[in-house]
Amino acid sequence: MSADIQATLRSPKGYDVARRALEVMQTNQVWPTARNFELWVHYVIEGKSPLAQEIDRLLTAGEPITESVGEALAAHYLPEARLNGDILEAGDVLSKELQSVTRAIESAQKSSEEYGQELATASERLGGDHAGPVKAVVANLANATRKVQGENAVLESQLAETTAELGRLRESLDQVRRDAMTDGLTNLTNRKAFDERLAQICEQADAEGEPVTLAIIDIDHFKGFNDAWGHQIGDQVLRYVASVIGRLGATPRLAARYGGEEFAIIFPAENGRMAMAVLEEIRVEISSRALKRRSTNEDLGAVTVSAGYAERLAGESTASLVERADAALYASKHAGRNRTSAAPPLAAVAAA
Numbered sequence: 617m618s619a620d621i622q623a624t625l626r627s628p629k630g631y632d633v634a635r636r637a638l639e640v641m642q643t644n645q646v647w648p649t650a651r652n653f654e655l656w657v658h659y660v661i662e663g664k665s666p667l668a669q670e671i672d673r674l675l676t677a678g679e680p681i682t683e684s685v686g687e688a689l690a691a692h693y694l695p696e697a698r699l700n701g702d703i704l705e706a707g708d709v710l711s712k713e714l715q716s717v718t719r720a721i722e723s724a725q726k727s728s729e730e731y732g733q734e735l736a737t738a739s740e741r742l743g744g745d746h747a748g749p750v751k752a753v754v755a756n757l758a759n760a761t762r763k764v765q766g767e768n769a770v771l772e773s774q775l776a777e778t779t780a781e782l783g784r785l786r787e788s789l790d791q792v793r794r795d796a797m798t799d800g801l802t803n804l805t806n807r808k809a810f811d812e813r814l815a816q817i818c819e820q821a822d823a824e825g826e827p828v829t830l831a832i833i834d835i836d837h838f839k840g841f842n843d844a845w846g847h848q849i850g851d852q853v854l855r856y857v858a859s860v861i862g863r864l865g866a867t868p869r870l871a872a873r874y875g876g877e878e879f880a881i882i883f884p885a886e887n888g889r890m891a892m893a894v895l896e897e898i899r900v901e902i903s904s905r906a907l908k909r910r911s912t913n914e915d916l917g918a919v920t921v922s923a924g925y926a927e928r929l930a931g932e933s934t935a936s937l938v939e940r941a942d943a944a945l946y947a948s949k950h951a952g953r954n955r956t957s958a959a960p961p962l963a964a965v966a967a968a
Contacts (some may be wrong), residue, residue, distance in 0.1 A: 624661055636660045639663070641765050646681045651690050658694070669695035799873040801851060802858035810872035810880060814934050817870070822931060828889040829883040830941045831925035833861060836953040838877040845916060849909065853919055857902055863896050880941075888927035888958055895923045895956045903954060922948035926959035 624633060637656040638648065646652050659668045667689065674681060681689075797809035805813070814830070821828045833840075835857055844848040858873065865871030865881040874880040883891045899921055907916040924944025928937050940959040947957040 628730055633657060633660055644675060644681055646686070649686075652681075654685050654694060655686060655689055665693075697723055752817045802855055802862070802873045804858050804862050804879070805870060805872035807872065807875055808876065810870070810882075811934075813870055814882055814937075817882055818928065818932075818937070821884065821928065825930075826885045827887045827927055827930040828937075829886050829888050830928065830937050831881045831883070831891055831895055831923055832874060832938075832941045832945045833879040833881070833895070833921050834945055834949070835877040836920045836922055837950075841919070845909075849916065852910075853907065856905075856907070857919065857921065860898055860902050863895055864901075869894075886926060891925045891927075892956060892958065895925060899923060899954065899956060920954035921952045923956040924959065925956070 621891060634657070637653065637660045640660065641648055641652065641656050646656065655667070655671075658665065659671050662668055670689065670693070671681070674685065680687070730918045787835075797805060799806040818828055820826075835853065838850070838853070841853065854873075854877065858871075858879065861879050861881065868884055869886075870882040870884075872880050872882075881891075881894075883894070903918055903920045906918055908914060908918055922945060924947060925943055926937055926939050926940035944957045944959040948955045951957065
């Protein structure tokens with residue numbers, strides 16, 4: 617997706633784009649599936665693009681935009697297989713629009729029912745030959761009202777089906793969003809999502825006057841372990857270490873794979889002393905288990921980790937916080953590994 621489209625979807629104009637895309641889809645009887653919605657967002661924003669020109673050609677020729685046609689268009693003009701975060705956000709707008717339309721239809725259905733009842737009552741009250749023409753007009757209006765009620769009922773049923781389909785779509789989109797934030801090997805938060813959350817947590821901490829502690833954890837001598845036993849065994853070790861870190865770094869903490877054999881934990885509203893206790897629990901649990909090769913039951917020995925942590929200064933940048941936690945990790949490495957070290961005291965850092 618081009619930078620221009622991303623900028624548009626991330627601006628207030630994104631709501632207008634979503635609304636216009638929905639209107640064009642409805643006009644051309646295109647269901648609001650994830651793929652179709654992405655296609656028509658591109659169509660609305662880039663009216664002169666090859667995709668828009670092809671859609672215009674199909675519409676001019678009177679060809680319906682079926683699911684198979686939509687798939688062909690997406691395969692040819694949208695090579696990215698997964699929706700990005702901008703389309704997911706625009707999908708939220710689509711959901712709100714459909715809910716608004718549903719409420720409007722329900723209101724119209726209720727109003728037409730009440731109007732029909734009033735016409736029926738008026739027809740019963742009219743009597744005598746002189747009222748015949750008026751009564752006929754009332755009868756015609758009543759018939760028209762019943763027809764509108766029937767059409768509204770059909771539309772309401774279709775909207776109910778669409779809403780249910782949209783619910784399933786939202787679940788799929790939420791899963792895509794989770795996958796985009798998760799490291800595939802360890803199932804921990806990935807580096808990109810970690811960086812975003814660290815910035816958000818630090819901003820919130822400044823607003824609420826709460827502490828934040830950041831820890832970085834590294835598997836000791838992991839390269840040598842990989843060289844000796846192979847990358848498959850190395851991946852198993854990574855998953856084992858990640859399982860311990862993920863369990864003890866669970867919400868409201870945030871555990872992430874920081875890169876390679878490094879991991880990180882954010883401790884919102886927790887000071888260094890609290891983080892130290894958790895990091896020591898992680899270190900002791902990991903080192904206390906003797907690992908074995910599953911296929912041969914061969915003893916692989918114990919794995920140890922080193923950790924460093926830093927308690928954030930008020931207003932400190934995320935880059936500075938990461939740098940101090942990283943320095944504390946290397947202090948553990950230089951001191952012999954399999955230990956946890958703290959960054960320099962806050963007063964010393966502030967005076968530096």
